[in-house]
Amino acid sequence: MTTAENLSEKVRDFIASPRKMLINGKWTDAASGKTFETLDPSTGESIVQVAEGDREDVNRAVAAARTAFEDSPWSRMAPSAREKIMHRLADLMEENADVLAELEALDNGKNVAVARAVDVQLAIDYMRYMAGWPTKIGGDILPMSVPYAPDAKFMGYTLKEPVGVVGQIIPWNFPALMASWKLSPALASGCTVVLKPAEETPLTALYIGELICQAGFPEGVVNIIPGYGHTAGAALTEHEDVDKIAFTGSTTVGKIIVKAAADTMKNVSMELGGKSPAIILPDADLDIAIPGAASAIFFNMGQVCCAGSRLFVPDNLYDKVIDGLANEANNMKIGPGLNPENMINPLVSQIQFDRVMSYIDSGRGEGAEVIAGGGRSGDTGYFVEPTVLAKTTRDMKVVQEEIFGPVVCVQRYGDVSEIPALANDTVYGLGASIWTRDVGNIINIVPKIKSGSVWVNCHSILDAVMPFGGYKQSGYGKDMGKEALDSYLETKAVCIMA
Numbered sequence: 001m002t003t004a005e006n007l008s009e010k011v012r013d014f015i016a017s018p019r020k021m022l023i024n025g026k027w028t029d030a031a032s033g034k035t036f037e038t039l040d041p042s043t044g045e046s047i048v049q050v051a052e053g054d055r056e057d058v059n060r061a062v063a064a065a066r067t068a069f070e071d072s073p074w075s076r077m078a079p080s081a082r083e084k085i086m087h088r089l090a091d092l093m094e095e096n097a098d099v100l101a102e103l104e105a106l107d108n109g110k111n112v113a114v115a116r117a118v119d120v121q122l123a124i125d126y127m128r129y130m131a132g133w134p135t136k137i138g139g140d141i142l143p144m145s146v147p148y149a150p151d152a153k154f155m156g157y158t159l160k161e162p163v164g165v166v167g168q169i170i171p172w173n174f175p176a177l178m179a180s181w182k183l184s185p186a187l188a189s190g191c192t193v194v195l196k197p198a199e200e201t202p203l204t205a206l207y208i209g210e211l212i213c214q215a216g217f218p219e220g221v222v223n224i225i226p227g228y229g230h231t232a233g234a235a236l237t238e239h240e241d242v243d244k245i246a247f248t249g250s251t252t253v254g255k256i257i258v259k260a261a262a263d264t265m266k267n268v269s270m271e272l273g274g275k276s277p278a279i280i281l282p283d284a285d286l287d288i289a290i291p292g293a294a295s296a297i298f299f300n301m302g303q304v305c306c307a308g309s310r311l312f313v314p315d316n317l318y319d320k321v322i323d324g325l326a327n328e329a330n331n332m333k334i335g336p337g338l339n340p341e342n343m344i345n346p347l348v349s350q351i352q353f354d355r356v357m358s359y360i361d362s363g364r365g366e367g368a369e370v371i372a373g374g375g376r377s378g379d380t381g382y383f384v385e386p387t388v389l390a391k392t393t394r395d396m397k398v399v400q401e402e403i404f405g406p407v408v409c410v411q412r413y414g415d416v417s418e419i420p421a422l423a424n425d426t427v428y429g430l431g432a433s434i435w436t437r438d439v440g441n442i443i444n445i446v447p448k449i450k451s452g453s454v455w456v457n458c459h460s461i462l463d464a465v466m467p468f469g470g471y472k473q474s475g476y477g478k479d480m481g482k483e484a485l486d487s488y489l490e491t492k493a494v495c496i497m498a
């Protein structure tokens with residue numbers, strides 16, 4: 001299946017000419033006139049040229065977002081009117097869901113049916129979920145005492161106000177979903193936004209930009225600047241007139257951003273890397289646990305911040321689980337994501353491909369046993385076989401560092417009492433799963449695991465209502481759920497003396 005032949009008309013139209021950036025409601029070229037290529041990861045070939053945003057474009061976008069925040073009706077609009085526009089956007093996303101899924105498969109490489117069912121549907125669901133919030137965001141009335149002014153009467157209350165102009169920097173692994181995770185709570189809160197999609201995958205964010213223009217948002221409420229991290233991204237994080245930065249990406253870049261944002265004391269929320277454990281307990285139902293552990297790591301080719309990349313298996317089940325996992329890995333069909341039968345698709349880029357292959361080599365060098373996969377698939381595109389590394393130990397680089405690829409490190413353990421220490425033996429704390437039929441195990445182990453999500457008998461299940469975000473070096477602040485609103489709102493305390 002060659003990509004170009006099978007594209008829908010809408011997608012073909014969208015990639016027929018260079019894509020521009022969205023500033024103040026208008027599609028514009030970069031101030032420098034520069035463009036960059038976005039590539040099809042299944043072939044390495046160019047899809048389309050995209051305007052390359054840099055500092056000057058970020059300055060213009062921030063100025064537009066500032067004007068929109070201060071002068072446009074958005075932040076002061078009746079909450080029900082804000083809801084209506086957000087619902088319209090969610091409806092437009094739903095109407096264009098197949099187009100978004102196809103663009104995602106083309107730009108990121110992933111399976112088109114999965115993109116439709118998971119990425120795009122969750123993006124729509126979350127926009128809708130957040131569209132319901134503007135009418136429900138309220139402060140409190142506070143019963144004041146003021147002991148040093150006993151004769152006066154006071155009334156205290158809190159107001160919830162949008163933080164202002166928000167810079168949002170998102171990664172390439174779930175481009176449309178990340179755009180929704182960031183835009184939805186910002187818009188529900190009344191903020192205005194400058195969004196920078198990842199340079200590898202700008203297309204779905206730009207398509208959502210088209211839908212934003214149709215939905216009726218005032219100009220400048222959402223600005224979208226495609227471009228590179230060290231240029232456009234850095235300009236956004238350093239900008240004096242940006243009130244908040246919301247970032248999803250690697251812990252390494254997260255640390256750079258936190259430092260850059262410190263100079264202007266920006267409010268920051270960080271959803272960073274992970275090395276999440278999937279823990280099979282001795283009583284687990286292996287018919288569920290083995291395919292579950294496989295999908296915990298191989299879903300999205302392991303390019304998932306909460307991927308179950310460390311698998312813990314008890315001694316008594318070890319051989320069975322290893323065999324089962326290898327079987328799952330060997331039976332996954334590999335190929336381009338535009339063919340929905342292919343469940344293992346290319347990694348996003350040459351850089352990512354090289355990185356993952358070098359980790360596999362490092363694992364081999366440190367004594368891990370390659371039970372399945374371990375190599376490249378085909379000779380075009382960035383395909384890596386689903387890989388199972390057995391006999392891994394805690395000190396190995398592949399066990400400690402985030403690989404962000406389809407590579408699981410299996411470690412064995414003797415007794416359930418070892419689990420919390422093993423699970424927490426990482427600088428990260430994003431997700432974890434335990435596989436058990438014993439409710440006692442759940443009650444005992446869940447509180448001991450230092451991570452923002454714990455799944456039981458499943459892994460990486462996401463939903464609009466469930467807050468998602470890390471402990472430790474996996475970051476702070478939450479995406480999704482109502483908690484995501486917290487970091488887009490300031491609390492103003494008001495005191496009236498009667």
Ligand code: ADP
Nearest residue numbers: 170171197198199228229230233234249250253
């Ligand atoms: P990955 O390593 O998985 O590619 P990154 O964390 O590098 O993920 O990238 C996530 C996002 O962060 C992308 O949009 C990228 O352009 C952006 N980014 C990278 N470096 C910087 C930086 N120094 N400042 C701001 N944004 C950056």
